Structure formats: structure tokens, C-alpha cells
Amino acid sequence: MRRIVNARVVTPAGIRLGGAVFDERGIIAVEDAPSDRLAPRPEGAETIDAEGAWLVPGGIDPHVHFGGFGDIPIADDFWTGSCGALAGGTTTVMDFCEPARGEDARAVIARRMADASCSAVDYAFHFVLSEQYEDLLADLSCIEDEAGIRDYKLFTVYDNTTLGLDDVRSIFSRLAGDLRRTFLIHAEDAELVACLQDELGDSVDMQYLARTRPDTAEFREVEALHDLVAETGARVCIAHSTCAETVALLDGPLPCGEFLLETCPHYLAFTEDALAGDRGARSTMVPPLRTIADQAALWEAILSGKLSILSTDHCPYHARYKDDATYRTVPCGVDGVQWRMIYAYSEGVVKRGLSMERFVDLTSAAAARFYGMWPRKGCIAPGSDADLVLIDPVGTTTLGMGVSASAIDYSIYEGMELSGRIARVFKGGREVYDGTAVHAEPGSGSFLRR
Numbered sequence: 095m096r097r098i099v100n101a102r103v104v105t106p107a108g109i110r111l112g113g114a115v116f117d118e119r120g121i122i123a124v125e126d127a128p129s130d131r132l133a134p135r136p137e138g139a140e141t142i143d144a145e146g147a148w149l150v151p152g153g154i155d156p157h158v159h160f161g162g163f164g165d166i167p168i169a170d171d172f173w174t175g176s177c178g179a180l181a182g183g184t185t186t187v188m189d190f191c192e193p194a195r196g197e198d199a200r201a202v203i204a205r206r207m208a209d210a211s212c213s214a215v216d217y218a219f220h221f222v223l224s225e226q227y228e229d230l231l232a233d234l235s236c237i238e239d240e241a242g243i244r245d246y247k248l249f250t251v252y253d254n255t256t257l258g259l260d261d262v263r264s265i266f267s268r269l270a271g272d273l274r275r276t277f278l279i280h281a282e283d284a285e286l287v288a289c290l291q292d293e294l295g296d297s298v299d300m301q302y303l304a305r306t307r308p309d310t311a312e313f314r315e316v317e318a319l320h321d322l323v324a325e326t327g328a329r330v331c332i333a334h335s336t337c338a339e340t341v342a343l344l345d346g347p348l349p350c351g352e353f354l355l356e357t358c359p360h361y362l363a364f365t366e367d368a369l370a371g372d373r374g375a376r377s378t379m380v381p382p383l384r385t386i387a388d389q390a391a392l393w394e395a396i397l398s399g400k401l402s403i404l405s406t407d408h409c410p411y412h413a414r415y416k417d418d419a420t421y422r423t424v425p426c427g428v429d430g431v432q433w434r435m436i437y438a439y440s441e442g443v444v445k446r447g448l449s450m451e452r453f454v455d456l457t458s459a460a461a462a463r464f465y466g467m468w469p470r471k472g473c474i475a476p477g478s479d480a481d482l483v484l485i486d487p488v489g490t491t492t493l494g495m496g497v498s499a500s501a502i503d504y505s506i507y508e509g510m511e512l513s514g515r516i517a518r519v520f521k522g523g524r525e526v527y528d529g530t531a532v533h534a535e536p537g538s539g540s541f542l543r544r
């Protein structure tokens with residue numbers, strides 16, 4: 095049993111000066127008094143003096159890619175990715191079961207469960223409904239009842255997974271009736287992107303990535319999806335939202351359903367200028383980086399509480415696969431899982447006045463609620479899992495390879511200096527990060543059945 099004292103605890107009922115008592119089964123009590131006024135605890139309870147640090151729920155990153163798809167290997171698998179996650183205060187992730195062409199649901203689920211068996215963080219999956227979705231919909235019981243997966247990922251671009259709006263409407267209208275089901279959607283107008291790519295041809299200049307995947311391509315598709323939510327009542331989160339026009343949709347009326355936006359730290363931290371020059375390929379992801387004005391709109395939506403979820407879309411590739419590619423062959427994706435929590439703390443809370451309650455929403459609670467994990471996850475309350483993070487507000491963190499705990503060989507965030515420091519991380523009541531090193535065994539994470 096452990097007892098954290100003298101922390102500023104962020105609970106659903108507000109911020110308390112006190113701490114928490116927990117063991118491997120979960121949080122036993124939340125205390126709201128300074129240590130000298132607390133009743134003594136049983137012998138053997140280890141006391142940890144937080145010295146005024148913030149105590150927040152373990153982070154939930156609901157959009158990561160730890161291995162799993164494409165010909166070019168993603169730098170992190172579930173083991174190295176989860177070590178990065180733990181060092182950054184994230185104790186739960188959501189990854190993907192994406193069927194290869196012709197692969198049936200049971201096979202892809204078994205394959206991804208095997209991939210994840212070395213995970214040191216808890217995990218859940220989004221199931222990708224590909225172009226063969228009719229076959230999958232014919233037998234959902236193996237996805238939902240057998241495997242306990244109720245989240246679906248849809249893409250409106252990409253080979254093998256492109257769904258038109260009619261397909262999406264059909265899927266929503268058949269599945270939206272069960273409110274436990276959620277949809278995460280990659281939204282870009284595939285026709286517009288293809289047309290711009292044909293027009294501009296291929297190039298080693300990565301600024302073409304931004305030109306051929308403009309904000310309009312995202313916004314048009316997201317707007318159409320917003321209409322489909324209103325029509326069908328589906329519960330939808332738009333993956334990696336990037337631009338001001340998309341954010342503006344949050345102000346539109348929504349008679350039924352749920353419509354959330356997710357964004358990622360890289361869209362808040364960098365602009366399309368990073369795509370220029372020799373190293374531009376190292377800043378490629380899809381949708382691409384946008385403008386300062388788009389960043390401002392994303393931050394405003396975060397600060398006002400309208401934009402709910404901060405994920406990373408962590409999908410790093412080693413630099414050798416990025417350099418020398420063209421904008422059409424480059425493997426798109428960057429790192430982030432280790433930096434998300436401290437980035438949100440430094441740039442949100444310290445720099446922009448984001449409240450700690452909103453910080454918790456953004457980094458864990460909103461995802462926990464949307465994906466059916468709350469209050470087990472994303473919540474400091476008796477009975478919740480003892481996934482806990484101490485954030486030292488006085489320390490600082492320099493991001494990059496010097497502190498990376500995962501397998502990446504470069505970071506888009508290299509050298510970024512942030513306020514605050516992830517001081518200690520507990521998962522399932524056990525200390526998994528002590529401020530310097532990760533202490534976790536492969537396979538110590540559990541699959542979260544929902």
C-alpha cells in the first residue's frame with residue numbers, strides 16, 4: 095500500500111490539497127488534508143511526500159500506432175512505445191486493429207493482441223472498418239462480444255480503407271443505435287487530394303504535402319461528417335483535427351449524436367514552415383502541419399473547453415526512412431507519446447492559463463468518458479485504477495533523444511524546453527517511472543475490454 099501526501103490532487107470534484115492511498119487493486123481513498131493532520135495508516139504503507147506537486151490521473155492517449163501496418167516499420171512497437179508512454183505519464187493507449195485486404199476480423203484481432211502482449215501500458219483497440227466493411231458488419235459479434243471492442247475507425251482516404259460518405263452514412267445508420275459504439279474518423283476529401291496531387295506531380299519538396307492536402311480538404315469532409323452525425327445520432331470523434339474551419343464546426347447546432355474533435359501536440363507546436371528545407375520530411379504527418387492562425391484556433395478551442403481530446407497519433411519512423419523520400423512516398427507520422435502530458439502542462443497550463451481540471455479532461459478524462467473507460471480510468475476517486483502521475487511544477491524538461499525512453503532515433507520536438515517535469519508515474523499501483531527511468535516488465539499492461 096502507498097500513500098501520497100502533500101499533493102495538489104485534481105479530482106472530478108475539484109482540486110484538493112492532500113493525496114491518495116492506493117495499492118495494486120486501485121485507489122482506496124482520496125485525502126484532503128496536509129500530512130500532519132492525517133490519521134496514521136497501517137504499518138507498511140509507504141508514504142510519498144509530493145511536496146506540492148500536482149497529482150493527476152495517468153494519461154490516456156487514445157490514438158497511437160505501436161507497430162502494425164505498412165511496409166515501412168514504425169519505430170516503436172508495443173514494448174518500446176509503452177516505455178515512452180510511461181516516462182511521459184501516459185498509462186493507457188488506444189491503438190488499431192486494421193485488417194489487411196481479405197483478413198477476417200478474428201485474425202486481425204488475434205494478430206494485434208499478440209503484438210500488444212508485451213505492452214507495459216493498458217490498451218484498447220479501434221477496429222478499422224475497411225472497404226470490405228460489409229463482411230465485417232455481417233458478424234460484429236466477434237469484434238464486440240468476443241473481443242470487447244466497440245470503437246470503429248473509418249478513413250475517408252487511403253488505399254484499402256477509403257470510404258465514401260454514402261458508406262459512412264450506411265455504417266452510422268446501422269451502428270449508431272448502440273450508444274456504447276464510438277467512431278474515430280480520419281477525414282480528408284480523397285478526390286480533392288488526388289486531384290491536387292495529379293496537378294502538382296511528385297517532388298522532394300515536402301511543402302507539397304501541405305499544398306496537396308490543404309485545410310479545405312479536411313474541413314469539407316468534416317463538415318459533411320458533422321451533418322451525418324446530426325442525421326444519424328452517431329458518436330463521433332474526428333481524429334487529428336488541424337484547422338480553424340474544422341474547429342468552428344464545434345459551434346454548430348447538433349440535434350443528436352456526439353461530435354468531438356481530437357488534436358495532437360504537433361499541430362499546436364509546429365507550423366507548415368517546418369516542411370521547408372532538407373529536413374522537411376522529418377516533420378511530415380497527415381493531415382500536414384498548418385498555419386499560425388490554425389494553431390491559434392486550436393488553442394482557443396482547448397482553452398474554452400470545446401476541443402476535448404489531445405492524442406498524439408504517435409507513429410514515428412526512423413530518419414533513414416524519412417530522408418530522401420518524396421512527399422508522396424514519405425512514411426507520414428511523428429513521435430509524441432512521451433511528450434504529450436508535459437507539453438500540455440507547460441504550453442497549456444503554465445503558458446496559457448489552462449485550468450488543471452481542463453488539463454485532466456484533455457489528457458485523460460474526456461477520452462475515458464467517450465470510450466467507455468470512466469471512472470476506472472481518467473479519474474482520481476476510490477475504486478478507480480491506481481494510475482497516477484506526479485507533475486513537479488518547479489522542474490523543467492528538455493525534450494528529445496537525451497531523455498527518450500522509446501525506440502525513436504530522432505524527435506520532431508528535439509531541444510524543446512518545457513516548464514514542469516513528470517516526476518513519478520504509477521500504473522496499477524506500482525511505480526513504473528521514477529523521474530529518470532522506466533521500471534516495468536513487458537506484458538504488465540492489460541487489454542481493456544469494453
Ligand SMILES: [Zn+2]
Pocket residue numbers: 157158159407409
Ligand atoms: Zn493515426
